[in-house]
Amino acid sequence: MPREVPVATVDELAPGQRKLAFVEGRSIVLFNVAGEIRAIDDSCPHNGASLASAALEGCMLRCPAHGLCFDLRTGCMPGAVGLRLTTFPVRHVDGELLVILEDSAVSRA
Ligand code: FES
Numbered sequence: 001m002p003r004e005v006p007v008a009t010v011d012e013l014a015p016g017q018r019k020l021a022f023v024e025g026r027s028i029v030l031f032n033v034a035g036e037i038r039a040i041d042d043s044c045p046h047n048g049a050s051l052a053s054a055a056l057e058g059c060m061l062r063c064p065a066h067g068l069c070f071d072l073r074t075g076c077m078p079g080a081v082g083l084r085l086t087t088f089p090v091r092h093v094d095g096e097l098l099v100i101l102e103d104s105a106v107s108r109a
Contacts, residue, residue, distance in 0.1 A: 004091060004098040013037065013097065020052045021099075027052075028088060028099060031072060033059055038072040039099050041086035045070075051085075061085075 007021040013032045020042060021028050027042035029052050038059075042050050049065035056062075059072045070077055075085035089100040 001103060003101050003103070004093075005101055006096050007039070007099050008097045010092060010095050010097060018052070018056075023099060023101070026101075030090070030097065030099075031056065031061075033072060037090045037092075037097055039088040039090045040072065040075065041088075043086070044068070045083040045085060 005023050007023060007028060008019050008030055013019055013030055015032050015035055017032050019030045021030060027050075029040050029042045031038045033056070040051065042052050044051055044063045044065060046063065046066060046068050049063055051061060051063060054061045054064050060078075061070050061072055062068070063070070068077060068083065070085045072085075075087040077083055091098045091100065
């Protein structure tokens with residue numbers, strides 16, 4: 001059963017900002033991309049590098065370790081199949097941002 005976990009307030013994540021949150025043993029990076037909140041696991045699917053400080057251009061995130069790019073909207077690499085970010089749905093409720101975690105995600109924490 002999905003769980004909704006508060007990770008930030010809407011006010012602390014203005015457009016262009018990001019936040020690293022620690023949720024039940026996981027590291028999740030939140031991005032505000034032009035008003036849309038995206039949440040990903042802070043682990044590059046290539047070799048596990050942290051993506052918290054990765055360069056962001058539009059919705060494209062470039063891993064600082066080896067330079068692979070991922071689309072925050074889909075988690076996928078443009079024009080390639082295989083590697084994919086772990087993404088999480090986010091809801092706004094009363095000024096809070098809630099990340100939705102599936103039980104399987106929680107149990108891997
Ligand atoms: S660890 Fe991210 S591109 Fe290699």
